[in-house]
Amino acid sequence: MDRNTLLKKAREAMAMAVAPSSKFQVGAALLCEDGTVFTGCNIESPTYLGICAERVALFKALSEGQRSFKTIAVACGTNGACSPCGACRQILWEFAPELEVALDDGQGGFTLRAIAEYFPEPFDRNKLDPARKNRLV
Numbered sequence: 001m002d003r004n005t006l007l008k009k010a011r012e013a014m015a016m017a018v019a020p021s022s023k024f025q026v027g028a029a030l031l032c033e034d035g036t037v038f039t040g041c042n043i044e045s046p047t048y049l050g051i052c053a054e055r056v057a058l059f060k061a062l063s064e065g066q067r068s069f070k071t072i073a074v075a076c077g078t079n080g081a082c083s084p085c086g087a088c089r090q091i092l093w094e095f096a097p098e099l100e101v102a103l104d105d106g107q108g109g110f111t112l113r114a115i116a117e118y119f120p121e122p123f124d125r126n127k128l129d130p131a132r133k134n135r136l137v
């Protein structure tokens, strides 16, 4: 699937956003290694809890058994490119350190970067290994 088609799916998912508080709608479409696409939208609750579109798409894919991901497209309408928040950057990097991130620019195009560019010094689960605790790297 090409990136423009994936972005179209992200724009379509944006329309499903549950954002009564912020009115800020975001959609995401995650392309898995096998070609399957999972979409997500941001979801806010009445108690101001919520989750971003990127994590909804990722968690849907993970819950369906997917483990390898190629590209995530993110759309937020005419606001221009909205890059993933810190929590999404961490989670996306943990499950897909090679992931491409295609951000809708709100003008019909997109920008493309690797998740590692958004998250250059991630907390790595390898640091939890006691055998590594005295190492700097």
Ligand code: ZN
Pocket: 052, 053, 054, 055, 084, 085, 086, 087, 088, 089
């Ligand atoms: Zn987020």
